[in-house]
Amino acid sequence: MNNVNDIAQNLYNLEREHSIIFKKAAMISKDKKIRSLLIQLSKKEAYHKSLWSKFLDSKVINKNIKLKIIFYSIILRLLGLPIAIKIIEAHEKKIENEFSKLIKSEEISEEKRKIIKELFIDEINEENKIKLMIIKNNRILKNIKDVIIGMNDGLVEVLAAISGIATATNSNIIVLISGLIIALSGALSMAGGAFVASDYEKQIFDKRSESYVYIGGSYVLGAMFPLFPFIIGLKGIIAVVFAIILTSIAISIVASIIAIVSNYSVMKNVSKSLLISIGSASIAILAGIILRTYFSIT
Numbered sequence: 001m002n003n004v005n006d007i008a009q010n011l012y013n014l015e016r017e018h019s020i021i022f023k024k025a026a027m028i029s030k031d032k033k034i035r036s037l038l039i040q041l042s043k044k045e046a047y048h049k050s051l052w053s054k055f056l057d058s059k060v061i062n063k064n065i066k067l068k069i070i071f072y073s074i075i076l077r078l079l080g081l082p083i084a085i086k087i088i089e090a091h092e093k094k095i096e097n098e099f100s101k102l103i104k105s106e107e108i109s110e111e112k113r114k115i116i117k118e119l120f121i122d123e124i125n126e127e128n129k130i131k132l133m134i135i136k137n138n139r140i141l142k143n144i145k146d147v148i149i150g151m152n153d154g155l156v157e158v159l160a161a162i163s164g165i166a167t168a169t170n171s172n173i174i175v176l177i178s179g180l181i182i183a184l185s186g187a188l189s190m191a192g193g194a195f196v197a198s199d200y201e202k203q204i205f206d207k208r209s210e211s212y213v214y215i216g217g218s219y220v221l222g223a224m225f226p227l228f229p230f231i232i233g234l235k236g237i238i239a240v241v242f243a244i245i246l247t248s249i250a251i252s253i254v255a256s257i258i259a260i261v262s263n264y265s266v267m268k269n270v271s272k273s274l275l276i277s278i279g280s281a282s283i284a285i286l287a288g289i290i291l292r293t294y295f296s297i298t
Helices: 002-028 032-055 066-078 081-104 110-136 144-168 172-205 211-231 236-262 266-294
Strands: none
Touching: 002 032, 002 066, 002 081, 032 110, 066 081, 081 110, 081 236, 144 172, 144 211, 144 236, 144 266, 172 211, 211 236, 236 266
């Protein structure tokens, strides 16, 4: 029975943790509709916690969840509510497996089996509906694809370009000016393309998308990571190494968010994104070396 109780204890603490997180999110949210939904969600999680307490005959062990609450508080502040919900959802995939283990277990009574079934049905039918409503009403998550596309392109393209330029010339000012021009022209090009697409969308559906704002803005934000070492005055290969490190960190975060939002493998997505960006930078560095040698640039 210990195994069953251990699973139930973990699920009890998970519901307790989520109840606190959604309550904190409600306090942060400025949107009245979202705040109301978050309060509903917090109460729903608290109700699930009480059912697990009943399952355990009130013999619950309240684990220390301060670090997890701090983690989610940071996620809420830095990345926003939708990402926090997606991380929780990814974690809750494991809960479904735990539910299956308990329902199939022959160690529990019929009364406790009924509690588990009630929890499972409520989780699927009610809790998930509220989460879906929150996500549908959030503008950032609606445009998350555009934000990711813009930022990822800004990171990869500008890193590759300045890596080649910095290798070809040791002039910090040339690299910086070139990088800023590339960042500006890339952002305008992508935002312009998205604006034209949204114009067609308006003509067909009588509704204009704001994707061009998110794509252009996030491209510039992404471009700042590889440019930062040159902005603070670093030169040559040292600046390129720092640019690659900073960009790799940013790409890892972006790729992780994409994986979480899209239910992909985080490790695979991060590895693939890093391979593309570092591979692009390596090719650009090689091109820079060849051009520097061929044209005898000093």
